[in-house]
Amino acid sequence: MSDNKIEIWGAETARTFRPIWMAEELGLAYRHQPIEPRTGETQTESYTALNRKQKVPFLVDGDMRVSESLAICRYLAQRYPNAAVHVPQNLLEQTKEDEWCCYIYGEIDETALYVMRRHGDLAEIYGAAPNVIEATKAYLARHMDVLAHHLEGRTALMDMGFGLADIMLVSCLDWAVFYQVDVPPSVIAYRDHIAERPAYKKAMAVNYPKLFGGAA
Ligand SMILES: N[C@@H](CCC(=O)N[C@@H](CS)C(=O)NCC(=O)O)C(=O)O
Structure with missing residues (x-):
C-alpha cells in the first residue's frame, strides 16, 4: 500500500481506464484527477506544465512523472508488486x-x-x-x-x-x-x-x- 502521493490524471476513455484499473488491482491509494480530453482541461497552463503532450492519462508518483497508459501501468505493477497482477519473472x-x-x-x-x-x-x-x-x-x-x-x-x-x-x-x-x-x-x-x-x-x-x- 502506498500513501496518497500517487495522482492519476484522466477519465472517461479506454486509455485513462488502464492505470486506474491497475492501481485498483494493486490496492494502491491514489488521488484521481478526472480531467477529460476535448474539454479544454488538458490544455490549461497548469496541466501543460505537468504534461506537455496535453494528453491523458498521466501519472504523478512523488518525483516520478509518466505519460502513456502502457508505461504507467507497467511502472505501477513493477513499483508496487502485488500477487493480483503477475509480472514477468524472466x-x-x-x-x-x-x-x-x-x-x-x-x-x-x-x-x-x-x-x-x-x-x-x-x-x-x-x-x-x-x-x-x-x-x-x-x-x-x-x-x-x-x-x-x-x-x-x-x-x-x-x-x-x-x-x-x-x-x-x-x-x-x-x-x-x-x-x-x-x-x-x-x-x-x-x-x-x-x-x-x-x-x-x-x-x-x-x-x-x-x-x-x-x-x-
Ligand atoms: N498513447 C497515449 C494516448 C493518449 C491519448 O491520446 N489520450 C487522449 C484521450 S484517449 C487525449 O488525451 N486526447 C487529447 C488530445 O489529443 O488533445 C496513451 O496510451 O496514453
Whole structure:
C-alpha cells in the first residue's frame, strides 16, 4: 500500500481506464484527477506544465512523472508488486508480455480503434471517413481471429496469469464492443471472466463517473 502521493490524471476513455484499473488491482491509494480530453482541461497552463503532450492519462508518483497508459501501468505493477497482477519473472515472460502489449497497442488500439475514433467521434477535427471506418473494421476482424484462436478456453493472455497484457486487451475489447465491432465468442468469454474482477468494476466506476452516476 502506498500513501496518497500517487495522482492519476484522466477519465472517461479506454486509455485513462488502464492505470486506474491497475492501481485498483494493486490496492494502491491514489488521488484521481478526472480531467477529460476535448474539454479544454488538458490544455490549461497548469496541466501543460505537468504534461506537455496535453494528453491523458498521466501519472504523478512523488518525483516520478509518466505519460502513456502502457508505461504507467507497467511502472505501477513493477513499483508496487502485488500477487493480483503477475509480472514477468524472466526474459522469456518479459518478451512474451512485450509481444502482446505491442500487438494490442500498435494494432488494436492505435491502428484500428483510434483510427475509428478519429474518423467517427472526432470527425469534426480529422474528417468524416465512413470508408476508413469500414476498412478498419475489416482489419480488426483479422486480429479478432488471432485473439479468438489464442484465447479459446483461456482466462488470461499469458500462462503466468492475469497481468498487464490483459488490462491492455480488455480495455480495447470494451472499446471495440462500444464501436459495434464483432468480437468472437471465445474472446467475449475471456473478457467476461476478467470483467468479474472487483478491481475492474471499481475502476469502471472511477473512470466513467457519468455512466455510473458518480459512484466510486
Ligand atoms: N498513447 C497515449 C494516448 C493518449 C491519448 O491520446 N489520450 C487522449 C484521450 S484517449 C487525449 O488525451 N486526447 C487529447 C488530445 O489529443 O488533445 C496513451 O496510451 O496514453
